[in-house]
Structures are given as structure tokens and as C-alpha cells.
Amino acid sequence: MSTSALRFEIVDGNIGLITFDQPNSRANTLNQAVLGEFEQVLSEIEKRTDLQGLILRSGKPGMFVAGADLKELGSAEHDPEQAKKMVQRGLRILERIESLPYPTVAAIEGSCMGGGLELALAFDHRVASTHPKTELGLPETKIGLIPGWGGTQRLPRVIGPANAVEMIASGDAVPAAKAAALGLVFDAVPSERLLEEAKRVLQMSRETGAWREARRQKQQPVGLTEDQHAFTFAVAKGAVLAKTKGQLPAPMAAVEVVEKSCNLPLQEGLKIETEAFARLVGSEISRNLIAVFFMNQRLQKDTGVSNPEIKPQEIRRVGVLGAGIMGSGIAGAFIRRGIPCSMLDVNDAALAKGVAAIQKLLQGRVEAGRMKPEEAVAALGNLCTTLSLAAMSDRDLVIEAVVENEAVKVETFQKLQQHLPADRIIASNTSTISITRMAKAVNNPERFAGMHFFNPVDRMPLVEVIRGEKTSDETTATLVALAKKIGKTPIVVKDCPGFLVNRILFPYINEALVLLEEGASPRAIDKAATTFGMPMGPITLNDVVGNDTALYAGKVVNTAFADRAATSRILEELVKEGRLGQKSGAGFYSYAKDPKRGTDDPAFEAILARCRKQQRDISAEEITDRLFLPMLLEATRCLAEGIVRDPSDIEMGLILGIGFPAWRGGILHWARSVGVEEILRRLKKYEHLGPRFHPTDALRQLGTMKLGS
Numbered sequence: 095m096s097t098s099a100l101r102f103e104i105v106d107g108n109i110g111l112i113t114f115d116q117p118n119s120r121a122n123t124l125n126q127a128v129l130g131e132f133e134q135v136l137s138e139i140e141k142r143t144d145l146q147g148l149i150l151r152s153g154k155p156g157m158f159v160a161g162a163d164l165k166e167l168g169s170a171e172h173d174p175e176q177a178k179k180m181v182q183r184g185l186r187i188l189e190r191i192e193s194l195p196y197p198t199v200a201a202i203e204g205s206c207m208g209g210g211l212e213l214a215l216a217f218d219h220r221v222a223s224t225h226p227k228t229e230l231g232l233p234e235t236k237i238g239l240i241p242g243w244g245g246t247q248r249l250p251r252v253i254g255p256a257n258a259v260e261m262i263a264s265g266d267a268v269p270a271a272k273a274a275a276l277g278l279v280f281d282a283v284p285s286e287r288l289l290e291e292a293k294r295v296l297q298m299s300r301e302t303g304a305w306r307e308a309r310r311q312k313q314q315p316v317g318l319t320e321d322q323h324a325f326t327f328a329v330a331k332g333a334v335l336a337k338t339k340g341q342l343p344a345p346m347a348a349v350e351v352v353e354k355s356c357n358l359p360l361q362e363g364l365k366i367e368t369e370a371f372a373r374l375v376g377s378e379i380s381r382n383l384i385a386v387f388f389m390n391q392r393l394q395k396d397t398g399v400s401n402p403e404i405k406p407q408e409i410r411r412v413g414v415l416g417a418g419i420m421g422s423g424i425a426g427a428f429i430r431r432g433i434p435c436s437m438l439d440v441n442d443a444a445l446a447k448g449v450a451a452i453q454k455l456l457q458g459r460v461e462a463g464r465m466k467p468e469e470a471v472a473a474l475g476n477l478c479t480t481l482s483l484a485a486m487s488d489r490d491l492v493i494e495a496v497v498e499n500e501a502v503k504v505e506t507f508q509k510l511q512q513h514l515p516a517d518r519i520i521a522s523n524t525s526t527i528s529i530t531r532m533a534k535a536v537n538n539p540e541r542f543a544g545m546h547f548f549n550p551v552d553r554m555p556l557v558e559v560i561r562g563e564k565t566s567d568e569t570t571a572t573l574v575a576l577a578k579k580i581g582k583t584p585i586v587v588k589d590c591p592g593f594l595v596n597r598i599l600f601p602y603i604n605e606a607l608v609l610l611e612e613g614a615s616p617r618a619i620d621k622a623a624t625t626f627g628m629p630m631g632p633i634t635l636n637d638v639v640g641n642d643t644a645l646y647a648g649k650v651v652n653t654a655f656a657d658r659a660a661t662s663r664i665l666e667e668l669v670k671e672g673r674l675g676q677k678s679g680a681g682f683y684s685y686a687k688d689p690k691r692g693t694d695d696p697a698f699e700a701i702l703a704r705c706r707k708q709q710r711d712i713s714a715e716e717i718t719d720r721l722f723l724p725m726l727l728e729a730t731r732c733l734a735e736g737i738v739r740d741p742s743d744i745e746m747g748l749i750l751g752i753g754f755p756a757w758r759g760g761i762l763h764w765a766r767s768v769g770v771e772e773i774l775r776r777l778k779k780y781e782h783l784g785p786r787f788h789p790t791d792a793l794r795q796l797g798t799m800k801l802g803s
């Protein structure tokens with residue numbers, strides 16, 4: 095097998111064809127070794143006098159170039175001078191491509207991301223295949239960087255600054271058809287015609303001289319008028335600020351680079367890009383985001399069990415019991431991925447409600463352009479509904495999502511078993527009930543586990559696969575494989591109250607309520623959490639989840655961990671008054687005027703006044719410490735108890751399950767970067783509040799612990 099990533103050949107007599115196919119790898123990445131190969135191939139090409147054109151393509155179906163090598167970038171120190179050198183090597187290669195005395199075309203099939211798109215942008219023309227995996231994007235801002243190989247320069251010159259800034263600041267990729275509409279690629283054709291199309295464009299360009307014009311356009315300023323310039327970047331900056339709340343420097347840096355450089359010649363613009371890029375490489379945020387990327391990759395590869403011999407069972411048909419919020423969401427997730435699903439409930443009205451919810455979800459996806467109408471129809475064809483457990487007899491797996499009541503669930507399992515062959519798997523979506531305990535009621539506890547989806551199922555990527563004491567490796571591996579098949583990220587968790595995410599979330603929710611009782615306002619608490627980087631504060635989160643649900647789940651976790659749980663009567667008082675949160679129009683906030691964000695509500699103030707124990711001013715710093723330190727301590731307890739199989743599962747569980755800011759690298763990582771000594775110092779301040787602020791041994795060891803595998 096060849097050890098080189100690039101193959102060069104002459105086709106049709108005078109066209110140079112470079113095929114990029116990195117050996118022993120599913121992806122093509124632009125690491126230092128590959129850059130060296132590009133330099134060599136270019137030297138060979140530059141010497142030749144017989145060439146009339148150059149085409150670059152990938153040898154891997156569905157994969158053009160994934161981008162720069164993140165292992166190299168993630169391990170880069172924060173050394174701007176070193177970063178500049180790294181960048182200049184790549185820039186020089188692109189410049190050499192742009193100086194060849196004949197037209198060039200990049201034939202793109204599959205992911206064309208980051209450095210891959212920057213490379214393609216150095217070609218005079220790009221053509222794409224309509225392969226479903228073809229997508230083009232500059233995702234650098236998602237890992238705390240900006241494009242460094244000319245992406246902030248050539249993209250605005252090719253598709254215009256407004257579109258370019260949107261693509262770069264969001265980091266989102268576009269499919270082939272959209273790329274063609276934007277003018278990013280010349281056109282999009284079926285895979286089997288891609289090479290022919292590249293040759294056709296090459297010939298046309300040679301005949302018309304279009305390649306000279308394409309090059310000229312990329313060298314020159316884009317030429318925005320003063321008004322256009324001011325408008326474009328005011329809009330772009332506003333959009334970035336709204337999204338990042340000023341917490342992530344990279345998207346704004348990208349906008350500013352394009353703003354400063356788009357009206358300058360390419361060479362001057364590239365210098366501005368390089369300076370800005372070098373400031374971000376190796377920065378803490380960038381390294382954290384890259385570390386999270388790798389933690390996510392680990393999960394994607396993880397089979398969920400340590401024994402490599404274990405093979406997941408094939409799941410061809412599933413059943414879902416309960417057509418409520420979760421049952422319909424779970425059924426929707428299966429049918430969207432082509433897995434036939436039978437959904438059961440106790441009466442027609444409940445089933446109709448569940449089906450309507452699924453239809454609404456599919457319709458929403460069609461309207462957002464994320465699904466074709468015929469795909470939505472095909473998905474619905476995979477759904478059937480039933481009132482009879484007998485209809486579950488041909489299912490490989492049945493997921494229970496009926497009401498959160500142990501007696502009802504256990505009775506359901508017992509009745510289900512009368513119809514379900516013994517070799518099938520039963521999983522429960524319970525949020526709080528012990529899997530080990532419920533397993534005692536089933537005939538085959540080794541084929542019983544928790545499969546805890548998060549609400550809304552359509553948007554939340556995380557699934558906790560919960561192993562009861564007797565759950566087998568095969569059952570675990572099967573649920574992990576199935577969760578991945580429907581696009582979710584599974585984490586295997588040992589059975590314990592609250593499992594992983596709710597167990598760590600509740601100390602934080604509890605503390606928010608205690609802070610209210612001590613005098614903090616709901617807004618001040620939410621603000622401290624969002625300033626830290628959470629997508630919403632704990633008070634709003636209660637209103638969104640439902641205060642009745644939060645009260646119930648909280649009781650289970652707080653009873654189990656009574657030694658350290660801080661309790662409050664506020665949730666109980668709210669539920670008593672029917673203030674269940676967003677769903678009832680009022681909770682901590684009122685949702686009458688603003689159904690999403692809510693407004694401050696004097697009626698809640700009256701309830702709070704009854705519950706308040708103190709009325710003191712509490713600083714934002716204290717609120718932040720008090721919210722996140724108990725959360726951290728619970729995370730260290732989960733670590734010590736082996737609730738997950740790898741410390742990075744705790745980080746990813748919180749990032750995916752509750753939106754813990756990825757740019758902090760995870761909660762354990764955050765503590766490490768603050769410093770264990772400093773965390774201990776902060777805990778000392780709150781020692782008098784009780785065991786929930788007392789350090790754990792695992793926290794003391796955190797400084798030296800290996801946090802990822």
C-alpha cells in the first residue's frame with residue numbers, strides 16, 4: 095500500500111490530476127507531512143511544460159478534505175510567532191497553485207471543510223458532486239480559531255463579504271446545491287460525472303480565459319462602498335454578539351478581519367488574517383474546544399463496553415410505550431432514520447396527540463429545508479400506532495415512556511412480557527426510577543436497561559444508557575449502537591439516583607432556590623449562570639422543564655443524597671398555585687407577554703416573600719460560586735464512584751445534556767483551569783453552609799488526574 099497521500103498523474107494527454115487519498119485514514123487532513131507532499135508535487139508540476147490544466151480531487155468517496163490536522167492544532171502552544179510560521183507554509187502552497195500558468199479546478203465530493211475549502215478556494219474553479227455528504231464550510235470559529243489559510247480573504251472575494259461573513263462567523267457548512275447558488279462552486283453534478291465536469295469546466299475556462307478573471311477577482315479588493323461596508327459589518331457584528339454574548343472571541347475576530355481587509359488587495363488582507371489567527375491559536379478557549387471535539391469523537395467510536403468481542407444485537411423494529419412528550423419524540427427519532435416504530439398508548443386521543451406532535455416535527459423540518467417532503471412522508475410510513483401490547487410481539491426492542499410512576503411502569507413491563515419473546519430488549523426512559531430495582535420485576539434483567547432521552551428529543555443529542563446491576567454487555571452495546579444509528583450521542587452510566595446529568599444538575603438547581611431564599615433575585619441568578627456561559631439560567635430552566643417535573647425529580651435526587659442536598663419550599667409553593675412554568679403561562683416568571691423569556695412577575699414576588707429567610711445583597715461572584723461549586727463536587731463524586739467509564743463522559747454529559755459551555759472544556763476541566771487550590775479556597779468561604787460545600791477527595795486529586803483517554 096502506498097504511504098503517500100497524494101497521487102499525481104497526467105490524464106487526457108495534458109491535464110495534471112492530483113488525487114488526495116491519505117493512507118490508513120477515513121479522512122484527508124492537511125497535516126505537516128501532507129503539506130510537504132503538496133510542496134513536492136507542485137515542484138514537479140511547476141517544472142513541466144506540457145500541462146494545460148490541473149485538477150484536484152479526493153480518492154475517498156464522501157470525503158474531500160476534513161481540514162487541518164486538529165491534533166497538531168490542539169497541541170499547539172500559544173506562540174503567535176510559531177503559529178505564523180505554520181500558516182505561512184500553507185499560504186505559500188496556495189499562492190503557488192494560484193500562479194500556475196493554466197486553469198485549475200477542484201473537484202469536490204464529500205466534506206470540504208476548513209483548510210480543505212481554503213485549498214479549494216486557491217483553485218480557479220470548483221465543481222461539486224451532489225453526494226449527500228458533500229458540504230463546504232469554514233468551521234474554524236467553532237474551535238475558537240479563524241480560517242488561517244486565506245479563507246477570510248478568498249471566500250469574500252468569491253461569494254461576497256456578507257455571505258462570507260455569515261458562513262465564517264457561524265462556522266456552518268453548506269450543501270452542494272447551496273454552494274452552487276452562492277457561487278462558491280461552479281455547479282453540482284452527480285458523483286459519477288464529477289471528474290468529467292471538472293475537465294469540461296477546465297476546457298471552457300481555457301477557451302474563454304475565465305480563469306484569468308477568477309484569479310484577478312481573488313487578488314483585488316471586493317470594492318464595497320462606504321455605506322455597503324458600514325451596513326454589512328454592523329449587521330454581522332450584531333448577529334455575532336447576539337449569538338456569542340461576547341463570550342467567544344473567534345467569530346467576532348473573523349468578522350473584524352473581513353471588515354478590515356475586504357477592501358484591500360489580497361496580499362495585504364492575508365497579513366491581517368495571519369496576525370489575527372496567530373493570536374487565537376493555542377489560546378485556552380481554542381484548546382478547550384478542540385479537546386471537546388476529541389472527547390466527542392471518542393464517544394462516537396465508543397461501543398459502550400470494554401470487551402471488544404461484544405457485538406450489538408441488530409434492531410430492526412422498535413416499540414415505544416406512551417405517546418406523550420417523550421414517547422412521541424422518541425418514536426419520531428426512530429422513524430426519521432428509517433427504523434419502523436410502533437407507538438402505544440392507553441386511548442385513541444393520546445395516540446392522536448402523539449401522532450400530531452410527530453407530524454408537526456416533520457413538517458417543521460421540511461419548512462426549515464432540513465428534510466424533503468417525500469422524506470417526511472416516507473418517515474411517517476414507518477410509524478404505526480396501537481392500543482394493544484400484543485402488537486409488540488414482533489419488536490426487537492421496546493422503550494417504555496409512560497408516566498413517571500414506578501407501579502404503572504412495573505405493571506406495564508409484566509404485561510408486556512406476556513407478548514414479547516424472551517430474547518428481546520426492554521428499556522425504560524425513566525428520569526428518576528432505579529433501573530436495578532425495576533429490573534427485579536422483569537424476567538430477563540440482563541436484557542433490561544435505561545435509555546434516557548432528553549427533552550426535546552428532536553434537538554437534544556444526548557442519550558444516557560443506564561446499566562442496572564444485571565444489564566448485560568450485549569444489551570448495553572445494542573442500545574449504544576442504536577442511539578448512534580438515530581444520530582444521538584450515547585453515554586453509558588451506572589444506575590444511581592438522577593443517573594449522571596440530573597444528579598449533577600440538582601445541586602445547582604437547589605442552590606439557585608436557596609439563593610432566592612437568601613435574597614437574590616431570579617434575574618440576578620439567571621444572569622450569573624448565563625454570564626458563566628450556560629444557555630439559560632437555573633430559574634428559567636425550571637420554568638422550561640416544568641416546576642412540577644423539577645419538584646418531583648428533585649425530590650428523588652434530594653432524598654437519595656439527603657446528607658448534602660439543600661432543599662427549599664419554593665417549587666412546592668409554585669406547584670400548589672398552578673405556576674408550573676412556561677407550559678402553564680407562569681412560574682418564576684410570567685409568560686403572558688413574552689412566552690419565551692418571560693417577564694418579572696409581582697405574583698411570584700409575593701410567593702417568594704413568604705419563602706424568604708433573609709434579605710441580603712448577594713454579589714454576582716458569590717452567586718456564581720454557589721451555583722457551580724456544588725455542581726463540581728457532585729461531578730467529582732460521580733468520578734470517584736465510577737458512574738461513567740471515562741472522566742470525559744462527565745464533561746460531555748454536561749455539555750450535551752445541560753449546555754455546560756463547551757469553551758470551558760467541561761466542568762472538571764474548568765476546575766482544573768481555575769486551579770484546585772483556588773477552588774478549595776473558594777469552598778472554604780462557604781464551608782459554614784454545610785456538607786454540600788465540603789471538598790471531596792476526588793476534587794483534591796483532580797489536579798493530577800488524567801481527564802481524557
Ligand code: NAD
Binds near residue numbers: 417444643
Ligand atoms: P407524558 O405525560 O407527556 O406522557 C405519558 C404518556 O403515557 C401519556 O400519553 C399517557 O397516556 C401514557 N400512559 C400512561 N399510562 C400508560 C400505560 N399504562 N400504557 C401506555 N401508555 C400510558 O410524559 P412524558 O413527559 O412523555 O414522560 C414519559 C417518561 O419519560 C417518564 O418516565 C418521564 O420521567 C420520562 N422523561 C421525561 C422527560 C421530560 O422532560 N418530559 C425527559 C426525560 C425523561
